[in-house]
Amino acid sequence: MENNTFQRPRGFYDILPADIPVWRYLEKKIRTVVERYGYREIRLPHLEKTELFARSIGSSTDIVEKEMFTIDQGKDEQSLSLRPEFTAPFARCVHENHLLEKKPFWKCYYLGPAFRYEKPQKGRLRQFHQMGVEVVGSDDPLLDVETIQLSMNIIEELGLSGLTLKVNTLGCPDCRPSYRESVRSYLDPKRHQLCENCQDRLDRNIFRVLDCDREPCQELVQEAPKIDEHLCERCEQHWDQVLLGLNEFSIDYVRDSRLGRGLDYYTKTIFEVIDPKLGAQNQVGGGGRYNRLLEEVGDHDAPAFGFAMGLERLILSLKERGLDEKNTESQHPDLFLVWIDRDCQQTLFSLAGDLREEGISVELNFEDRSVKGQMRAADHSNAPYVGILGPDEQEQEQLTIKHMESGEEERVHWKNIVNKLSDVS
Numbered sequence: 001m002e003n004n005t006f007q008r009p010r011g012f013y014d015i016l017p018a019d020i021p022v023w024r025y026l027e028k029k030i031r032t033v034v035e036r037y038g039y040r041e042i043r044l045p046h047l048e049k050t051e052l053f054a055r056s057i058g059s060s061t062d063i064v065e066k067e068m069f070t071i072d073q074g075k076d077e078q079s080l081s082l083r084p085e086f087t088a089p090f091a092r093c094v095h096e097n098h099l100l101e102k103k104p105f106w107k108c109y110y111l112g113p114a115f116r117y118e119k120p121q122k123g124r125l126r127q128f129h130q131m132g133v134e135v136v137g138s139d140d141p142l143l144d145v146e147t148i149q150l151s152m153n154i155i156e157e158l159g160l161s162g163l164t165l166k167v168n169t170l171g172c173p174d175c176r177p178s179y180r181e182s183v184r185s186y187l188d189p190k191r192h193q194l195c196e197n198c199q200d201r202l203d204r205n206i207f208r209v210l211d212c213d214r215e216p217c218q219e220l221v222q223e224a225p226k227i228d229e230h231l232c233e234r235c236e237q238h239w240d241q242v243l244l245g246l247n248e249f250s251i252d253y254v255r256d257s258r259l260g261r262g263l264d265y266y267t268k269t270i271f272e273v274i275d276p277k278l279g280a281q282n283q284v285g286g287g288g289r290y291n292r293l294l295e296e297v298g299d300h301d302a303p304a305f306g307f308a309m310g311l312e313r314l315i316l317s318l319k320e321r322g323l324d325e326k327n328t329e330s331q332h333p334d335l336f337l338v339w340i341d342r343d344c345q346q347t348l349f350s351l352a353g354d355l356r357e358e359g360i361s362v363e364l365n366f367e368d369r370s371v372k373g374q375m376r377a378a379d380h381s382n383a384p385y386v387g388i389l390g391p392d393e394q395e396q397e398q399l400t401i402k403h404m405e406s407g408e409e410e411r412v413h414w415k416n417i418v419n420k421l422s423d424v425s
């Protein structure tokens with residue numbers, strides 16, 4: 001028989017009602033913590049011009065080279081891509097809305113889906129969700145410290161322990177030429193041991209070789225020169241201040257001088273948060289300073305810093321530690337209404353309306369089932385109370401209210417239902 005049902009595209013997932021409590025828990029915690037740090041929400045489009053990502057993330061990065069969902073509309077329209085991340089759209093938005101002319105310093109956060117055409121596996125999806133923060137208008141190293149602290153604060157507030165914070169610096173365009181030359185002299189003689197992609201990257205964007213995820217390349221770059229000896233004076237000072245701040249404010253970190261980021265826009269400080277319990281896709285979050293990006297996609301410069309975390313990965317981290325169900329309440333109506341005959345259902349329909357106006361969440365049975373069947377449905381709904389209406393109760397304008405946990409039943413006048421429910425709950 002021909003299979004006539006549709007399946008979701010590979011790497012895309014449905015988030016079912018039973019999954020929602022953990023999502024809400026996570027989103028609520030995140031909002032609370034980031035707002036405590038003075039961030040305000042921003043909402044950006046899902047689609048942007050492809051050129052924006054090419055220019056910001058970098059045309060020779062994996063994301064731009066092979067992971068974007070791109071829509072080419074035809075010769076009159078510019079190519080568009082589903083956002084693989086939010087930082088480039090944020091930079092575009094700052095310019096387009098002249099935000100820095102309104103005030104010179106902005107802290108914004110976002111929550112929403114992003115799209116990357118990657119090979120799906122545990123923790124790696126084609127549609128995933130990020131929470132992220134972006135702050136624009138300051139090059140103060142203490143801001144790097146505060147933003148890193150915020151990322152670890154989120155982890156802490158979620159009750160996650162055992163995660164590692166890795167930090168590094170990438171220097172600025174002034175430090176890069178001598179570093180690039182030093183990496184080139186190291187890698188050039190080993191060109192043929194690199195993967196095909198990296199052989200090409202060696203000429204186009206040598207730093208991307210440093211964060212290639214293929215094994216032969218990873219092994220080779222282990223011994224590659226480090227940025228430290230090539231930092232310009234300003235970058236060195238900035239980096240010292242960042243480390244000083246991390247130490248002073250007791251933020252545990254590991255200095256990983258091999259740490260890179262798969263996106264070209266970073267300058268100076270970068271960091272990643274790793275959950276060793278997650279297996280291959282163990283990077284829960286990452287970010288850093290991007291002082292050149294705004295100029296790259298607009299007409300003026302402004303220093304900026306930010307990071308993003310993958311919500312699916314945070315949920316995996318919660319699940320690994322049994323913190324998903326412990327912290328989330330199941331969603332259920334306050335009251336489930338069961339009727340004996342259709343006339344009673346009509347009455348309950350109107351009663352449900354009145355109760356909802358009073359702020360009570362009410363579910364009414366719509367299925368053609370016996371009272372026993374309706375009681376089963378009530379049980380499945382997890383409502384703490386069930387209200388039963390038969391002709392007798394109807395006549396006396398009463399409802400039999402059953403407290404599901406104790407099994408106690410009581411007849412209550414319609415006018416007193418709200419009181420009864422708030423009494424016992």
Ligand code: HAM
Nearest residue numbers: 085087123124125128283284285286287306307308310
């Ligand atoms: P990113 O490291 O590419 O950085 O992504 C941030 C987080 O998104 C990752 O740590 C991971 O948790 C999650 N993530 C990425 N790709 C996937 C995927 N295919 N499936 C599931 N989760 C994924 C950025 O996106 C930068 N925009 C961060 C940033 C903000 N830098 C400065 N400001």
